[in-house]
Amino acid sequence: MTTALTAPSTAERIRSACAKAGGAMLAAEGTEPTESPVHHLLDDGSFAITVPAGSAVAAKVVSAGAAGVQAVLEMTDYAPLPLREPVRSLVWIRGTLHDVPAGEVPPLLDLVASEDPNPALLQVNSTNADDGGGFALLRLEIDSVVVADSTGAESVGVSTLLGARPDPFCAMESGWLQHMESAHREVVERLASRLPVSLRRGRVRPLGLDRYGVQLRVETDEGDHDVRLPFTKPVDDITGLSQAIRVLMGCPFLNGLRARKL
Missing domain, CATH: 3.20.180.10 (PNP-oxidase-like)
Known part of the structure; x- marks a missing residue:
């Protein structure tokens, strides 16, 4: 006997929050929190994210080399209406930030755009170089994912997250x-x-x-x-x-x- 599902799974809630969140904040060790307008889950279980090209976090990631930088990506799911408590859930993705080599930036941008045509992708510098404007493309290798809402907090594994899909109605x-x-x-x-x-x-x-x-x-x-x-x-x-x-x-x-x- 099967039990009918009455609510999204934790992984589905996270995927929907990722799809709906208009922006996210990236907190990396030794730098101030930075806005990240693009945060896209890739098939290999990492996140493609963007940060201002001239930001301290972008420079720190480049100087760190293969070691990367420990960071947390925070996404906030806001209610569509002006409620007294507008935050419906928070998602924290903890992991290691890495620079994307210049030769890999264009194909990765094309891949992300094919699944999520975010206008902010047009502002990514094609070589990740700091030319005084635009965004740099980084990759966040995931260590843990946690979602919290009014019912409490729960973690989910990367493989489970990859197996889930956003709610079909989240865009509307x-x-x-x-x-x-x-x-x-x-x-x-x-x-x-x-x-x-x-x-x-x-x-x-x-x-x-x-x-x-x-x-x-x-x-x-x-x-x-x-x-x-x-x-x-x-x-x-x-x-x-x-x-x-x-x-x-x-x-x-x-x-x-x-x-x-x-």
């Missing part, structure tokens, strides 16, 4: 939740009716949406409470997602049919 999640909040409060209210009575006194906001269900944030005077409303089964496309949400709402017209006018 922000737009959907913002639209739900601004134009379809009745949907939020119908979903809120599924909550325990003790939580219905607070302000209910849409917090998350994935192939396994919907998350709501209940803001009360006593604090915030996050509740997951799982779908009956995971969904993989827009049609399945729309139907699953209607089921959660208790809508009798599961296929989008309209009630016949009398």
Whole structure:
């Protein structure tokens, strides 16, 4: 007998956070934290990341040579709505930073762009040389990966991370939740009716949406409470997602049919 999955795995949550995070901070020993606009997981289990070409961390990595530099990449997953506590989760990737040899920069850029066409890739210097602007391309060899949210912290192995995929709806999640909040409060209210009575006194906001269900944030005077409303089964496309949400709402017209006018 198999148990239906009702929430993303830790590895799936991390992959989705990597895909959604607009920016990340890189903390390397002996340097100030530096913004990293590109952070892409490669098939070999390392991360391709970018830092300003003229930054202290870029210079330190080059001078370190084959030894590399110990560093931590921190990614923050923010809620799409202006909540009291906007951070949904934090991901910390600890490992060793290495410079990418000049001859390997163009093909690695092409590889990353084919999977994640981030506009910041256009600003990477093709030889990683500091020409007074742009970004340098580095590689972070992973030692450990940890994610933390309101439920606690958990680590995941690199092989497990490579075997997971981002949620199929993570790219559109922000737009959907913002639209739900601004134009379809009745949907939020119908979903809120599924909550325990003790939580219905607070302000209910849409917090998350994935192939396994919907998350709501209940803001009360006593604090915030996050509740997951799982779908009956995971969904993989827009049609399945729309139907699953209607089921959660208790809508009798599961296929989008309209009630016949009398």
